Amino acid sequence: MITSKLPNVGTTIFTTMSQLAAQTGALNLSQGFPDFNGPQPLLEAVARHVLAGHNQYSPSIGLPALRQQVAAKIARTYGVAVNADHEVTITPGATEAIFCAIQAVVQSGDEVIVFDPCYDSYAPSVALAGGRCVHVQLTDGDFRIDWQRLADAITPRTRMIVLNSPHNPSGALITRDDLDQLAVLIAERDIHVLSDEVYEHLVFDGAGHASVLAHEALYPRAFVVSSFGKTYHVTGWKTGYVVAPPALSAELRKVHQYVNFCGVTPLQCALADFMADHPEHVEQLPAFYQAKRDLFCDLLQPSRFSFTRTAGTYFQLVDYSRIRPDLSDVDMALWLTREHGVATIPVSVFYEKPIPEQRLVRLCFAKREETLRQAAEKLCAI
Ligand code: PMP
Ligand code: GLN
Numbered sequence: 001m002i003t004s005k006l007p008n009v010g011t012t013i014f015t016t017m018s019q020l021a022a023q024t025g026a027l028n029l030s031q032g033f034p035d036f037n038g039p040q041p042l043l044e045a046v047a048r049h050v051l052a053g054h055n056q057y058s059p060s061i062g063l064p065a066l067r068q069q070v071a072a073k074i075a076r077t078y079g080v081a082v083n084a085d086h087e088v089t090i091t092p093g094a095t096e097a098i099f100c101a102i103q104a105v106v107q108s109g110d111e112v113i114v115f116d117p118c119y120d121s122y123a124p125s126v127a128l129a130g131g132r133c134v135h136v137q138l139t140d141g142d143f144r145i146d147w148q149r150l151a152d153a154i155t156p157r158t159r160m161i162v163l164n165s166p167h168n169p170s171g172a173l174i175t176r177d178d179l180d181q182l183a184v185l186i187a188e189r190d191i192h193v194l195s196d197e198v199y200e201h202l203v204f205d206g207a208g209h210a211s212v213l214a215h216e217a218l219y220p221r222a223f224v225v226s227s228f229g230k231t232y233h234v235t236g237w238k239t240g241y242v243v244a245p246p247a248l249s250a251e252l253r254k255v256h257q258y259v260n261f262c263g264v265t266p267l268q269c270a271l272a273d274f275m276a277d278h279p280e281h282v283e284q285l286p287a288f289y290q291a292k293r294d295l296f297c298d299l300l301q302p303s304r305f306s307f308t309r310t311a312g313t314y315f316q317l318v319d320y321s322r323i324r325p326d327l328s329d330v331d332m333a334l335w336l337t338r339e340h341g342v343a344t345i346p347v348s349v350f351y352e353k354p355i356p357e358q359r360l361v362r363l364c365f366a367k368r369e370e371t372l373r374q375a376a377e378k379l380c381a382i
Pocket of ligand 2: 012014015030031032033168
């Protein structure tokens with residue numbers, strides 16, 4: 001007899017929808033990943049490092065050159081100094097960083113507040129730490145923090161609050177004012193912040209990203225997570241990092257060294273080279289993805305879907321109430337894939353308690369122009 005430690009966990013929606021897209025030949029706008037390659041010099045750098053024999057374990061905390069590049073990028077982007085040796089840890093994907101941060105500080109019986117709709121890896125990581133997830137719903141429609149709901153959810157057992165901005169699946173942004181308000185709310189409490197900022201460079205319309213790294217009251221108690229996969233169009237490389245003050249980094253590193261010990265060496269070498277040679281890449285990213293968002297939204301304008309242009313991430317939510325109000329979003333996603341050849345992600349799976357009347361699916365626009373045009377044509381024909 002197996003007593004499952006994760007009895008309520010099944011196969012993720014991302015696996016399910018990507019498999020269905022492959023089986024049916026649908027355009028895959030479900031799982032978030034680009035259908036184009038990362039920058040050529042980055043790809044060539046991997047080949048160069050593999051052939052040069054950089055194929056053995058890296059230091060557990062990550063290659064020094066890459067940690068230094070991360071610290072330099074943070075200084076340029078947010079104007080804050082983090083110590084590459086004591087505050088930056090390279091991990092095999094942001095997913096591992098999130099898992100390790102949670103294991104590092106959440107003890108049996110602790111509560112962790114997450115905001116619904118929320119990314120799927122947080123709750124299982126909390127459960128494996130022996131903690132309990134407390135789900136606080138973001139406001140309906142604009143996906144902002146409801147401060148009263150958050151205040152009501154905090155108890156003496158609250159050990160961590162998980163933020164995610166830019167937000168998957170809604171694209172909503174947390175503002176500097178929000179961070180200030182959070183800092184006041186938890187000032188006298190022993191609560192850590194886990195800030196999932198994997199889409200930090202995908203912020204549109206000139207809005208800045210309010211990073212916890214640059215918040216002097218929150219950073220001392222925070223883990224801030226990012227992903228090279230999103231920033232450099234290489235999600236399959238599963239390489240990310242976490243920045244935290246030295247004492248928190250030390251605890252996280254204890255976990256990380258036994259979860260995976262280190263990230264993949266030649267990928268770290270290549271990322272370090274590319275970041276040093278092309279600091280402009282991250283500066284150009286907002287315009288690069290904003291152009292894709294605008295192309296896709298312009299193409300979808302004549303459709304019967306309704307939407308507000310996403311503020312960040314490479315996801316666009318669309319409301320299908322005018323098309324099939326009779327279908328739940330899971331059924332809508334299946335119907336769109338099977339009958340109309342476009343795979344999407346239903347939003348209800350990101351909720352502990354889905355909102356029954358919500359009619360939203362998520363479309364990923366990290367795609368070539370040709371893919372976006374084909375998808376829009378299919379969606380406009382419905
Ligand atoms: N957090 C969020 C909000 C994400 O969308 C993703 C992307 N899958 C991750 C974390 C994990 O990133 P990685 O692929 O680097 O593990
Ligand atoms: N973050 C990706 C998304 O939201 C999925 C990553 C995964 O498949 N685990 O689509």
